[in-house]
Amino acid sequence: MNANLHINRTTSIGKRAFDLILAVTGLVLCAPLAPLIALAIKLESTGPVLIRQLRVGRAHPDRTELFQMLKFRSMVVDAESISGAVWATKRDPRITKVGYWLRKTRLDELPQLINVLLGEMSMIGPRPERPCFYSKLETAIPFFIERTYGVTPGITGLAQVNQGYDSCLDDVRSKLGYDLSYALALANTRSWVMMDLNILVRTLATMVMGRGQ
Numbered sequence: 697m698n699a700n701l702h703i704n705r706t707t708s709i710g711k712r713a714f715d716l717i718l719a720v721t722g723l724v725l726c727a728p729l730a731p732l733i734a735l736a737i738k739l740e741s742t743g744p745v746l747i748r749q750l751r752v753g754r755a756h757p758d759r760t761e762l763f764q765m766l767k768f769r770s771m772v773v774d775a776e777s778i779s780g781a782v783w784a785t786k787r788d789p790r791i792t793k794v795g796y797w798l799r800k801t802r803l804d805e806l807p808q809l810i811n812v813l814l815g816e817m818s819m820i821g822p823r824p825e826r827p828c829f830y831s832k833l834e835t836a837i838p839f840f841i842e843r844t845y846g847v848t849p850g851i852t853g854l855a856q857v858n859q860g861y862d863s864c865l866d867d868v869r870s871k872l873g874y875d876l877s878y879a880l881a882l883a884n885t886r887s888w889v890m891m892d893l894n895i896l897v898r899t900l901a902t903m904v905m906g907r908g909q
Contacts, residue, residue, distance in 0.1 A: 703846055703882045710885065711818065714892065718819050719812040726806050733768055733803060736794045743773035746807055751824035753816055755844045763816040765824060766807035770795025802903050808851045820892050821850025822875040823861070833868055840868075843875035847882065854878040854891065857898040 734745040747769045753761030771790040791799065798804035811817040817824065822843045825833060834840050855874035859867065881891040 704885050704888070707882050707885045707888045711882070711888065711892075712815075715812050715819050719809045722806070722809045723813075726809075729803070730806065733794075733798065733806075737769055737792075740792055740794045741772060744769055750827055751849070752827055752830050753824060753844070754846065754848050755841055756846070760841075760844075761816075762827065763811065763814075763824075765817070766810055768798055768804040768807060770798050770804045802852075802899075805851055812851065815848075818848040818850040819852070820878075820895050821848050821853050822878070823853060823856060824849035833865070836865060837869050837872060839876070840872060843872060843879065845879070847879050852895060852899040854895055857895055857902065 737745050745768065747767050748764040749767065751763055751765040753763050755761075770792060771788075772792060795804065808817055812819055824844075853875070854877060855871035858874055859871050861867075878891065881887045
């Protein structure tokens with residue numbers, strides 16, 4: 697099976713161009729804001745400003761890509777030293793005060809624009825999972841791996857704007873339908889453009905209104 701059969705070639709080229717334009721524009725516009733975010737993080741708590749998390753990328757017939765996803769740190773240092781790798785909850789005590797604000801506005805994800813430039817992520821697509829969760833999800837949820845089959849994971853996506861981020865296995869299970877629907881939209885250039893514009897507008901509204909988590 698060719699993982700890219702369902703993706704229109706015009707869509708694939710257009711989507712990459714769209715990613716590059718938005719990533720460069722976002723980095724330029726947010727350049728003055730980044731030092732202020734870094735300063736706020738450092739003033740509240742010790743530790744790095746940026747964190748790297750190993751994530752699962754696009755799936756191919758013969759392999760699955762892995763990459764280091766960048767984020768502004770929103771939790772205390774060594775947040776998982778006691779709890780281990782777990783999904784964040786709405787009132788997670790590990791989240792700092794600055795981190796709470798960054799998550800509400802989704803500004804913690806600004807460094808992922810660099811991942812987009814490198815081709816490791818797209819602006820819009822399924823949320824990339826951590827490898828420590830991946831095997832469990834693949835076993836528990838039929839067709840889970842299909843969500844990134846030939847589809848680059850994104851900073852935001854159809855599942856994220858409709859349901860937010862994951863806090864448990866049931867969240868991931870209920871979001872699978874959105875991810876598969878988005879993959880199907882890539883088969884037609886017009887449906888992709890309409891879908892991405894809708895997701896982008898809804899994401900910007902979430903950031904401005906502080907509805908992230």
